Amino acid sequence: MKKKQNPEEIKEQVRQASEFEKKELFDPNQIAALIDKSKEETAQTLKKNEKLTQSNVKSSFAARLTLSQEDALKAQIFGCWSLPLGLPYQENLLVRIKLRLKPDGTVLKSEILDHARMNKPGQGFYKVLAESALRAIRLCQPLRVPTTGYERWKDLQLNFDAREMLEG
């Protein structure tokens, strides 16, 4: 018999790799630069001044969080997302939600990007999935967001993809 997955366990493992858990011990700016070479673009946004100016825009249009930042956020949401396990597996189990966040990670606004599908006949599964994703966001907030670079991540898109989990 297969062993049941334990999201809490996963969460802890991911947490260990998360910079958010180490910020008391280390300077997150330094760590981010060391462990994630691809995040050089964050140098400007990590400045204390978070006001969007032309100079910092020029050098920092990253469409990603650092890996550790992303891991921390994912780990948090994994624990909050109660997947509707009754859904039959199909290719189209992806819900995209755009968020506007406050600097502390609280959700100001959430928008389901394919909202038209919510009430389409035969798409009942999509509505169920979208609602479960919204519940996860509400349950998790304030989201575990970086302490700096607000302008970069204040708009965030979460893609809830249930295919892997429901494939069986």
Added chain:
Amino acid sequence: MKFLKILTILLLIQFKAYALIEVDITRGNLSPLPVAVSPLSSDKNSITEFEKILNVKDLGSEISIIVENNLRQSGLFNPLEKDAFLQKPDIAHFKPRFEDWKLIKAQALITGKVEIIDEKLRVEFRLWDVLAAKEMLAIAFTTVPTNWRRVGHIITDKVYERLTGEKGYFDTRLIYVAEEGPKTKRIKKLAIMDQDGFNLKYLTLGNELVLTPRFNPTNQMVTYLSYFRNLPRVYLLDIETGMQEVVGDFPGMTFAPRFSPDGKKIIMSFATDGNSDIYTMDLENRVVERITNYPSIDTSPSYSPDGKYICFNSDRSGYQQIYVMKSDGSSVKRISFGNGIYGTPVWSPRGDLIAFTKLHKGKFYIGVMRIDGKGERLLTENFYQEAPSWSPNGRVLVFYRETKTDDKGEGFSAKLWSIDLTGYNERQVLTETDASDPSWSSLLSN
């Protein structure tokens, strides 16, 4: 000119704005969804009436317990302890204090009201999304008071459908063969009960051996085998009226009768001279049609839900394997190729899977495979188990399991079990006696 400069600067800012950060969430929590089922509230007059008519003291609580048990049994929900509830049922039903429900970690809340109006039971219930602080579902209906257990099942079906996106399976019944007595001298009777084990009724007296009862997917008719002068005959039984008839006297042995999805035909196998083939009988004109004609044992036929295909098992390759053919018997294709022997294939009402029993190295497995034979998954393993039957939504299988007889010839038992498609949620279905050969009805409220 000045305008152009400003426009250029604005465009530059526009193009150099931050691209939207995307994060893929590909894993979630497999724990059952925490749900609070508040007792249904009732007025004083109704409470008195419930006690008088039904001999039930607190009907609202009893109904909520049925809902709770159903949700828990599904494995998808975790009903929270009522002791922790902070709000009274009648107030919660009209205006839940979501903060209170959030505090006890409920993500969904079910509230309701049940009363007697003109000798009828009037029920209304609501499903609330606690985190979004909004109503998800509100339904009211009336029924006769004696249907009160069904009220709990109907509420569960609606809640289940709203929260999972697929139809429920709670307002349903199981028919099975109730067994009593020593293994060598079993008394077998047809029995029927609600899927949660309540409202048990015996449909036959136990004078004749009965086998393989199967529900008509469109109504409350049942077909089954019963022995008459040492030969099995196919019977039809109307559960509502108790009327029973022999479908026909066929030459040789008859096995495994099952209805077509439209309920208008019975498909079964006849055995003569060591050969067994699949036949159908039109229930209206009683015309029998031969579907397979092969010098092998072809048996256990089951239609696809659209009626276009039939799966069955056959030993034509030397070992018993699962085959699929068109409903006219053409285009026969073997679909099982794993190690072991396969039997009792049953097509899922959803149409996507075929459930089966597999025997390999002395162990029996209940499993599922896709209709092309790919993606075989063994859900449960045991000493002896067989005869899976699907819940009407194609998510749960009920089957029976026997235990070994010890050296003294004792310890034998046969019990019903259920397992869902995840393979994690395995539960015994409690029955008054030993039980075998279960069949799951369609939804009664359809």
